[in-house]
Amino acid sequence: MYAANIPPHALLKSEALSPQRKRLSTAAVGSEDRFAFWLDMICAMYAKLECERPNKEVFGEISFSQLGVLDFTELHSNAQFMRRTPNMIRNDTRDSSLVQIQRVGRAVVRQDGREARLVPGDFVMYDTTRPYELHFEDETHEVIVVRLPSSELQPHVVNLHDLTATTVPGTCAAGNLLLTMIDTLQRDIDRLHPSSAIGVSEGITSIIAAGLRSLPGANAQRSSQLCAYHVARVKAHVIENLRNPELSISNIAAAMRMSPDHLSRLFRAEPVPLSRWIWQQRLDACRRDLCDARMAHRSVSEIAFAWGFNDATHFSRSFKEQFGLSPRDWRQQSSALALRSSQPS
Numbered sequence: 001m002y003a004a005n006i007p008p009h010a011l012l013k014s015e016a017l018s019p020q021r022k023r024l025s026t027a028a029v030g031s032e033d034r035f036a037f038w039l040d041m042i043c044a045m046y047a048k049l050e051c052e053r054p055n056k057e058v059f060g061e062i063s064f065s066q067l068g069v070l071d072f073t074e075l076h077s078n079a080q081f082m083r084r085t086p087n088m089i090r091n092d093t094r095d096s097s098l099v100q101i102q103r104v105g106r107a108v109v110r111q112d113g114r115e116a117r118l119v120p121g122d123f124v125m126y127d128t129t130r131p132y133e134l135h136f137e138d139e140t141h142e143v144i145v146v147r148l149p150s151s152e153l154q155p156h157v158v159n160l161h162d163l164t165a166t167t168v169p170g171t172c173a174a175g176n177l178l179l180t181m182i183d184t185l186q187r188d189i190d191r192l193h194p195s196s197a198i199g200v201s202e203g204i205t206s207i208i209a210a211g212l213r214s215l216p217g218a219n220a221q222r223s224s225q226l227c228a229y230h231v232a233r234v235k236a237h238v239i240e241n242l243r244n245p246e247l248s249i250s251n252i253a254a255a256m257r258m259s260p261d262h263l264s265r266l267f268r269a270e271p272v273p274l275s276r277w278i279w280q281q282r283l284d285a286c287r288r289d290l291c292d293a294r295m296a297h298r299s300v301s302e303i304a305f306a307w308g309f310n311d312a313t314h315f316s317r318s319f320k321e322q323f324g325l326s327p328r329d330w331r332q333q334s335s336a337l338a339l340r341s342s343q344p345s
Helices: 009-013 030-045 086-091 173-190 194-213 225-240 249-256 258-266 273-291 300-307 312-323 329-341
Strands: 022-025 061-065 070-077 081-084 096-104 106-111 114-118 123-127 134-136 141-149
Touching: 009 123, 022 070, 030 061, 061 096, 061 173, 061 194, 070 173, 070 194, 070 300, 096 106, 106 123, 114 123, 123 194, 123 273, 141 173, 141 258, 194 273, 225 249, 225 258, 225 273, 225 329, 249 273, 273 300, 273 312, 300 312, 300 329, 312 329
Parallel strands: none
Antiparallel strands: 022 061, 061 070, 070 141, 081 134, 096 123, 096 141, 106 114, 106 134
16 A cells, blocks of 8 residues: 655645655645646546636545555545546557546546546446546536456456446445445545555456446447356466466467367457456456565565466566556565564554
8 A cells, every 4th residue: 555646746745644645635735726626636536637617616525545457546535527638648548547436526538439427436437548527516516436457347347348437326236235345445544454445446346347237338348158158267267277377368268179260259248358368367366466575585576476477577567567567566565565564553
C-alpha cells in the first residue's frame, strides 16, 4: 500500500489520517488557488479531466489509500461537471477502470453512448481509455471511487466495454455487498495484515465483476455448455502445468487432443485470449510469491523462472505493466508493511 502518484506540491499539503490513509483538501490553499488545486487533485487521482467551475467557490476533499493494485478514494465536493476528452486521452494514456459508488447525492455518468443515473448505494464502471462525462446533480456529493487496472476485470467479465455507464443498483446483492465491504475496509484498513491484502483486493474485484455480470449486456454472448466444459478443461491443464516454460498453445492443443485453431476458437468468447490468460496467471503467481516471507531467500529472477518465465528483463517489464511497480519494489513494499504491522502500536 502506498500513496497515489500525486503532484509534488499537492503531496506536501496532504494530511495523514492514519498510516494507510491520507487526505487532500482545497482548504489547504488560498481561495484564489482552490480551483486549480482541485483540478490537480482529480487529474492525479483518476485521469486527466476538465472541470466546470462551480458558481460558488469550489471545495473538495479526497481521502485515499491503496490495497494491492486497487486505489480507494472517498471524494466530497461541490464541483458538478467533469469530462474526459479525446485530446486528454492522447496526452494521458492510463488504462484504468473506475468504479464509482454513490454515497450522497445523485449523479449521471455518460460513456460509449450510454447514460447511467445513480442514487446513493448504486455503482457504475467507466474506463479512462475513452471519453466520459460526470454530472453531479446536487449542490454537494460524496462518492467512493475504486480505481484498478482494466486487466484485473477483463479475465472475469465478458464484453467489459459493453458495460460502461450502466447502473448496478445498490439493491442487488453485489451492489449491497460491495458497499458494505468498502465501508468495512475504509474503517479497518490499518489493521489489515499485508499477507491478507492481495486476497481482500481480489475479493473486492470479484464482487465488482459479479455486479457487472448481472447486467443485461454481460449476457450478450454465452458459450454452449460443451464449449464451457472444454474451456474449463484447458484452464485446469494450464494451472497444473503453469511452471513449465515449454507450455504453449500447440502443446496444450496436443494434450487436449484438438487442433490449435479449435483451441483458439474456444477462447473467442472469453474475456482474454488463452496466451494472455496464461501470462496473467504466471504474473499473479509471481506476485503472491514476492509477498510471501517464506520466499524471501529466493531472488526475483528465481521466482520468475520457477513460474515459467525465461527472460528476467521481459518479466520485470511485464510485471510493472500489470501491477504498476517493478517486482523488486513490490517485494520491498510488502516487506516494509509486514515489518510495520508486526510492531506493537
